[in-house]
Amino acid sequence: MTELILQALYSGVLQGGSYALIALGLALVFGTMKIINLAHGELVLLAAYIAYTVESASGLSPIFAIPVALIIVCMTAVIMYFLVSLIKTDRELNSLILTYGIGVILTNAILLIWSAEIKSTSSAWMQDAVVVGPLYSMRSEPLFFIISVLLMGGMWWWLSRSWYGRAVRAVAGNRDAARLMGIDPRRTEIVSFVIAGILASFAGVAIFSYGVIQPSLGHVLTIKAFIITVLAGIGSIPGVLVGALLLGVAEALTITLASSALQELVGMVLFLLVLFVLPNGLFGAAGRRG
Amino acid sequence: MIEVQGLRAGYGAINILWDVSISVRPGELTTIIGPNGAGKTTLLRAIMGLLPVSQGTIQLNDKPLSGIPTWKMPDLGVVMIPEGRMVFKDMTIEENLMLGAFTPKHRAGSRRQCDKAYDMFPRLRERRNQRAGTLSGGEAQMLAMGRGLMADPQVLIIDEPSLGLAPVVVNELFQTLGRLKAEGRTIILVEQSTHRAVGVADHVYLMQGGKVVLSQRAAEVDMEQLHELYFAH
C-alpha cells in the first residue's frame, strides 16, 4: 500500500510539473494583462504537433523540435496579441470571447493539417523507464519536470526582480498612467504573449514526449491551466507550481485510492473549494470578487 | 520651453479646446486656473499626448511633440502627475513609486528617490507594502505626487494636487512646489485654490469654456479682477 501511494505521489508530482508548464503561460498573460487566453491550450497543442511533425520528418528526438516550435508558436502568439489589441471596448470580456474564437480556429486548423488521428512519440529514449528505488517513470517525465522548474524559477526571478515585471503589471492596472510613467504598453504586452508562447512551446513538446495528442486536447489543457491559475492566485508564480503539483498529486491519489472516473471531479472540486474558501488562491492578491 | 499654438482637441466627436495658446518659460511655475469643465485637464492630457490633437501645435524646446508617444515623454524630462487617483491599484505603494523611475536612465537612482518621496510623505513610508487600491483618497493623492517626482523631471505637469488633502498637507505641498521651482524646474500647475496657485506662480492663465481668457504675470494679477473674470460667463 505504501509503495502504491508513494508511486502515486511521485507520478502526481511529475504530472504536476508539466501542468505547471502548461499553466504558467496562461497565468502570466492573465496576471499581467487580465486577459484569459482561452486559446492557450491550443498553443501548447500546436507545439506538440510541431514536435510530431519534426520527429516524423527527421527521426530526431522531439527535443530538437523546440526551436521550430518556438518560432511558429511565438509567431502565432504575436498574431493573437495583435488581434487582441484590436479590441476597442470592454477588453476583459471581449478578449475572453476573442481568444475563445481563436481557439476554435486553431483546433480546426490542427484538425485540417494533422487529421483527427492520435499522435504520440516513437522515441524510445523518451519513453524508457527510469526506476528510482520503488518509483517508476518515463525518462521524459523527470526531464521535463526539471525543465519546468528551471523555466519557472527564471520567470519568477525575472518578473519579480525586473523592471519589465513591474511594467506589465502597471499596464494591466492603468494603461494611461503606465504611459505617463514612460512605459510602452504594446511592447510590454507583446513580450508577455511571446513569453507565453515560449512556455507553450516547451509544454507542447513535453506533452508530446510522454502523452497522446489529438486535436480536441487543447480545450482540456486550457481548463486545467485555468484551474491551476485559480489555485495559485493571480500573479503568483510559486503559486502556479504549488497549484499544479497539488492538482497532479490530488488526481493521482484519486485514481489510486478511489477511481479514475473521479479524476476530473477532483480538479473541479478543488477549483470550487479554493474559490469559496480561499478566494485569493493559495498565494494570490485580491481581485476576483465583485 | 513649452509652446502651445492654436490647439484644438477633445474626446471623439466632442471638441473641448478651442484655439488654446500658452507659453511656458523655463524655470518658471505657470499656473492654469479656471472653473470646473474649463478644459484644464484636457489641455494637460493633450500636451502629454494622451489625447489626439485635431489642430494646432505643441512644441517642447522648439521641437514639435506631434508623433512622440506619451511613453517617451519622461525620457524627454516631462512628467505629468495626473488628477484623480491614477495609481496602480493592484500594486503596493513602493512598487507604484518605483514605476515613477521606469525610464532606464532613472532606474539606478530609484532607491534614493524613493526615500526622498517617503521623507516628503511619511505616511507613505508607514504603508509601503499596502495595496495602493486601499489607500484613502488623500494618501492616493500623495502617492501620485511622490511617484511623479521619482524621475526627477525637468518639466512637471501637475493636475489639482491639493484635491482631498488635509490642510497641513496642502501647506507642505505648496512649500514643496516652491522648492521645486527654486531647484530650477519648470512647472505647469492646475489648481482650484486660486489664491495659493497665484501665490507660487510666475505666470497665470485663466481658462473658461475651452479658451484662454487671461494671460498675465503673477505679480501683475489683481485678485479682485481675476475673480470677476472667473465668474463672468
Place this chain on the structure above:
Amino acid sequence: MKTGIIALLVLALAYIAVPLLLGQNNYVMSLIIASLIIGGIALAWALLGNLGGMVSFGHSAFFGVGAYVSALLTIEAGVPVMWGLLLGGVGAVVASAVMLPVLRLRGPYFALAILAYAHIFKIVAIEWSSVTGGSGGLSRIPAFPTVFGFDLAGKVGSYLIVLTLLVLFVLAYRAIRGSYYGIALRAMHDSEDATRVVGVNSTLLKAMMLFVSAFMTGVIGAFNVHYISFLEPDYAFNGVWVTLPIIAAIFGGYRTLLGPIAGALTVYLVDQLIFKNLISSGHQLILGALLVGMIIFSPRGLLPLLATGFRRKHAAT
C-alpha cells in the same frame, strides 16, 4: 408602433409561412429546429450576460439537468411530456440554486466556476447510474403527444412547440428588461456598490437572473430530449450546448432581444448549409473566424451592425 407591426409580421411568417412552405422538407425543418434550440439557449445565456452581467461557460449544466429531469419524470413517473418541459426548467432552477455561492465571483471566475459545475453534474450523471442509467444514458424517452389529431412529435409540431417557447422567452425577457429590476440590473455591472447603497439587493437580483436563465435553458434541454428521444451524459452536458449559443449570441448581438436568436439561425444554417460543404472536416474554423471578426469589428453583434448600416443608408438617401 412600427416595430409592433414588424413583430407581428415576423410572427405570422414564423407561425404560418414557415410550416406551409418548408413543412414538407424534413431536413430543412430539422435544421431550423436545431437552430431554434441553440437560439433558445443563446437567449437565456444573453439574458444572464446582459442583465446579470455574468458570462457563463456552463450553461450545458442547465441544459443537461433539464433534459434529465424531464426524461426521468416522464419515463419513471408517467408525467405528461408537456409538463415535463416545465419541470425540466424547474429542475434546472434547483440545480442553479446549488451554484448560488458562485454569484460572489466576478468575470472569468464566474464563467469557469459554472463550467466546473457542469462537469460535476456530468460526472454525477455518469456515476449515479441507478437513476440516470450511467454513461449508457436513457432510452425509450416519450415523444410529444398527438393533440386533436395533430402530431406534435412531427417536424412541424416540434417546430411550433420550440417556436412558442422562444416567443414566451422573448416576452419574459422584454418584460424583465423594461422593469425597474431591469434598469437596476443594467446599472449593477459597473457600479455594484453604488447600486447597493441606494437600496438594491444586488445578490438577490443576480440570483433571480441566474434562475430565469437556468429555467429557460432547462426547458430547452427538456424540449430537446423529447424531440430527439436520446439522452446520455456526454451528450446532455456537452460543451456544444454552450459554445454554439455563445457564438450565436455574440454574433447576433447579446445585448439585444432578438440578436441571440437571429444569430443562432444565421450561424447554424450558414454553417450547415454552406461552410460544411466548403470544408467538410473543420468547417468550424470559419465560425471561429467569424466570431473573431465580429468581436473586433462589431463587438455589439450583427443586429446593431445592420441597424447602423440601415440608418446610414437612410441618412444618405
Place this chain on the structure above:
Amino acid sequence: EEFLVGEQEPLTGALARVGTGMHEGIAVAVEVFNQTNGKHTIKVLTEDDESSPAKAIAAVEKLASQGVVAFTGGYGSNNIGPASDAANKLGLPYITSGGVDNGLVQRGYKTFFRINNTAGYQKAMVGVLGDMKVDSASIIYSTKEATAHLAQDVQKDLTAKGLKVGMHPFDPGISDFKPVVNKVRLIDKSDVILMVGYENDYVGILRAANVLKPDVNAMIGVWSLATPKMAADFPDLMPKVYGTALLPYPTKFNTDEGKAFYDAYKKLYNKDPDYLGQFGYVQSMLLFEAIARAADKGTVKQGGIAEELAKTDRNTLIGRVQFTEGDNLNFEHRMGQHQGDRIEIVWPVDTATAPMQYPGVPWK
C-alpha cells in the same frame, strides 16, 4: 436501375478516425457491387454527422429528402440510436456495424439491422482467456457506454467461471495511466490485463505498463487495437498485444469475395484493408444485395428492402450473417495478436493462423 443509398458517418469530430475507416469499406462495397451485379447499380450519398447525435438525425433527414432508399453506416451507439430512429420514422431501413449497445435492437424496429454486437466481442475476450487458462484478470475500461457495458459483461462471464477479476474504470479524459496500472501491479497482481477502450486509451495503458512493467502474462484489448496502423505507429508498444481482429495481416483472402474486396480496396486506397473497412463493406454489401432483390420483386417502395434484409443468410468476410430481430446472433469475433510486423489470428484455435505467444508482453 440506379438506387440511391445514404451513408451517415462521422467524418469529423471525435469519431472521425473510425468513421473514415468505415467509409472506405462502404466505398469499396459500391465499387465491387456495381462491377459484379450487372443489373442494378448503387450510388452512395455521404453526409457527415460530425460525431453528434443531432447532426446524425439531420443527416438522415437530409439524405431522405434526396431520395435514398436505405442507410448504411454510422459509428457509436449514441449517434446510431437517434439516426436510426429518424430512419425508422421515415420507414427506411438502416444497417450498421458501428453500434454494439443492446438498447439499439431492443427497440424492436423492423428497419434496423446490425451485423455485430457486444456478445461477439465478449466471446472473443473470454474465449482467449480460457485458452490461456488464467486465474485472475484486471479489466481497465473506459466509462463510455459501449466499453463499460462490454467490460461488465466480460466481468460477469469471468466471475461465473471462477476467475478473480479486478475492475478499473477510467474517464475518457485521463492522461496518465500509471496510477491505474500500478494498482494492477501492486494490488490485483493479476495474470492478464484486459483493456476496453479506444486507440488513445490503449496507447496510454501500454505506455504506463511499459514503464511499470507489471508482472502479467498478456495485454489484451478489443476493437481498434489489432490493426497494422497501430503496429506501424507504436512499434515498441504493440509486440505480443492481443486485440479483436477478423483476419490476419497481411492477409490472404481465400474466397472470391475476399479477393475482390482486397483488390478493390487496394485500388481505391492503395493500402491493405483493416477491420473497419471490412465491417463497412460487409454491412453495405448485404444492404445492396437486399435492394437488388427487392428491386427484382418490385417492392423497393413497399418496405421490400427491410423484408429482404431480414431474410439474409450468407457467409461474409466476417462469418455467417443472419438477422434475429435485427441482431446478428452468429457474430463472433476472433482474437488477433501482434507478432512482429504481422497480426496473427490466435483464437479460436480452428481459425488460428499461428499459435499464440503466451506468456508475452511488449516489455519482455
Place this chain on the structure above:
Amino acid sequence: MLQLEALTVRFGGLTAVDGVTLTANRDEVLGLVGPNGAGKTTLFNAVSGLVQPSSGRIHFDNASLLNTPLHRRARMGIGRTFQVPQPLHELTVRENLLVAQRFGTGKVNEARIAEVLEFTNLASRADRNAATELALTELKALEIAKALCTDPKLLLLDEVLAGLETAGKRRFMTMLQELHKKFSVGILIIEHDIETISRLCDRVAALDFGRLISLGTPDEVFNDPEVVRSYTGAQS
C-alpha cells in the same frame, strides 16, 4: 438618530477606525474632519454597510445595524455619496434616480424625481448618460440627487465639495443648507476645507489615526491644539 458606540474597524494589522463613539442627529449638520487616512471614509463605509466593523455598535433610529444587509440600510433612511463619484453606469440621469427611488423607498413617485432634478440643477441633464456625459459638478450633484431619492433621514456626504471651483462650492453649500431644511435630513459631511466646514456645520468631529480626538462647535474644534497639530497646521 445615528449612534456609534466604540466603533472599530481593522484591516489586517491596521486600525482604521478606533473606538469611535459619536451621535448624529436629524436636525443638525455634523462635520467630519481629520488628516488623510484618518478613517473618515472607512467610518462611512461601516455605517452604510460596505465594510464590517471589527467591534462596537451602530444604531440607527434605535435599531442595531450590525446584521442589517447593505441594501436595507438605504431603506431605513441612510443615504450616502462617494468620495469618487459613482454614477450608475449605462443609465441616464433620470434612470439613476428612478432606481434609487424604486429600490430605496419601494415605490416610484415621478413628482418627487422632478423635484429633486430641479433642486440639484440637473433637470436639463435628465436624459444624458450619467457615466459618460456629465461634468464633475454635475456628477457631484447627481451623487446628492441619488441619495435624496431614497428619502433619507441621514445623508453621509464624502467630500462632495472637493475639486469644485469657489463659485460652485458656494452654490453647493447653499443647496446643502436648503436640503437640510427642506427635506429635513440630518447631514454628516466629510470635508477638508475649514472655511466650508465652519460655515456649514453645527458641530464638528475630528478624527486622527481612527480615534475621535475632538468634538464640538467648529470654533472649539479648530482651535483644539491637537487638531491644529495634526490637521489644520499653522495657517499660512
